[in-house]
Amino acid sequence: MKTDSELQKKVQAALNWIPSLQSSKIVIGVRSGVVTLTGIVDTFGEKIEAENAVKNVMGVKDVVVKMEVPTHVTSPESHSKLFKQIMSVLDNNWSIPRSSIEVKLENGKVTLTGVVPYLYQKFSAQAFLGYIKGVKSITNDIIVQSKLHDTVEQRDVEQALARNWSIRSKDIMVKVDGATVRLSGIVSSLYQKQEAGYIASKAPGITLVDNRLIVHFNYKKIA
Incomplete structure (x- = not known):
């Protein structure tokens, strides 16, 4: 298990790797695997990009975003x-x-x-x-509000997840209830949880994704 100091270095490296964030004034705090980001970024998109980059770092349990985006609307x-x-x-x-x-x-x-x-x-x-x-x-x-009246097929969502190389679809259980997709199971990073939810959101007829995936970094995947 990584110490908070080691994790902070990895988070800093992940943020430094993103060109749009290299000039940003982001302060990183880590406590028991929970990363807090404070400071200033130029755009709201960079704020989200920083959050997503940190979520993809192995060992990060959660991300608290407190970064500020300055407004340029003065008149x-x-x-x-x-x-x-x-x-x-x-x-x-x-x-x-x-x-x-x-x-x-x-x-x-x-x-x-x-x-x-x-x-x-x-x-x-x-x-x-x-x-x-x-x-x-x-x-x-x-x-x-979907214009489609066909029932969303659970199999279709499962196949969409299986097509994505970054997700271990065998570890994810999909349940469809009307226009809601529920995802449960275990993934090894916050990024995978987020990506699985986004893929499910593309299913025709879906109006809600109930993402209950649990992030477990030391999870031993099923062969």
Whole structure:
């Protein structure tokens, strides 16, 4: 088992490996395997990227994110410019049904509302806006309402997980209840838990992923 000091060095190395974070002022704290990130990053997307990078470090039990994103909205003109950038990103992305999403911007804080047919579209809308400089935070209140009436097949979700090289699908149990997918079992990193949830979110007709996967770093995988 890694000590907190050893884990801190590995987390620092993981953050240093990401070009967009090399100029960031991120302070790393580690206690009993729980990593706390404080400091300043330029964009909300970098904040998420830092969190994801740390989750992929073996030995990290949890990540507490307290990083700040400065706002660049200081006048009505800068507010208008930022809003136009946000709308342009949504308009130019084919995977997001732009007409179904409404955007509210206040002091750099974005709130997304509306209705989309796929769960992954809800996540994608937030991800694409995260790297716009000036976006301080994103509240994602988009609702997923599938237009499909076919029953989601458990086997389809299982096969989607099996196709991903980074996930040991045999260790994940899938249960489908209406429009909800429940994932349970054991994975060896927070990254794998997150990735499994994202893959399940792409299933047609799914409106909720109940991710109950447990992260166990010393888990002995089934052969």
